[in-house]
Amino acid sequence: MNAVVIQRIIRARPETVFSFFSDPTRWLLWQGVDGSVDLRPGGAFRVDVTGDGWAAGRFVEVDPPHRLVFTWGWEAEGNPVRPGSSTVEIDLRSAPEGTLLRLIHRDLPPDAQDVHGAGWEHYLGRLATRARGGDPGPDPMARRDAASGDS
């Protein structure tokens, strides 16, 4: 199967975890230095993930607080993962410890799979910290000179 699959327990309710996708202010708490998020089916999002690269997509399914599906790609010219070319599914289930989050990223080209897996591991870790009320601090993957979000 050509997909990245990541599962993770987060010590917070699904409602809380889901809320971190709901608007740009919440999203940027765990991923990105700038962005816009229009959370509704067909709505678009754009996130400048590290200060030098915009990811963009559209929401396909929005079913709070249990399921979110969106397309995903990178706007940079020549990037093999074009906007609209891959799909991210996020399922959130109540678990005794809080929430079991499962992320599946489908339709990535071969060279992009492991790298996206590592990227999502990193950002879901930051999301988990936020969801349980913590502060993951500045993103070490973000450019030092873009930490506070320009433009």
Added chain:
Amino acid sequence: MRVVAEPRRREILRLVWDAERSAGEIAGHFDVTFGAVSQHLSVLREAGLVAVRRDGTRRFYRADREALRPFAPMLEQMWSARVDRLADLAEAAERAAGPGERR
């Protein structure tokens, strides 16, 4: 040539010059998006400058030194230029620190 000249691709080549590394490991070395790292890896692979080995679902990359042979002097020069710069800085700092004995 353009493939090799891009600074981050040069860095990736340096990482995989002597050792095979997983894509995730390579991604961890850069402060660019995971999208950008994916892009650089596919450019290098499509140019035939890195070899890829699959192990289960993971992919490991290694420089194809044979394919890179024409670029090796340039790459080594660029990589060592950094070391030279460090040496220059260190020597300048030493000189500034005071007139020690000179050879």
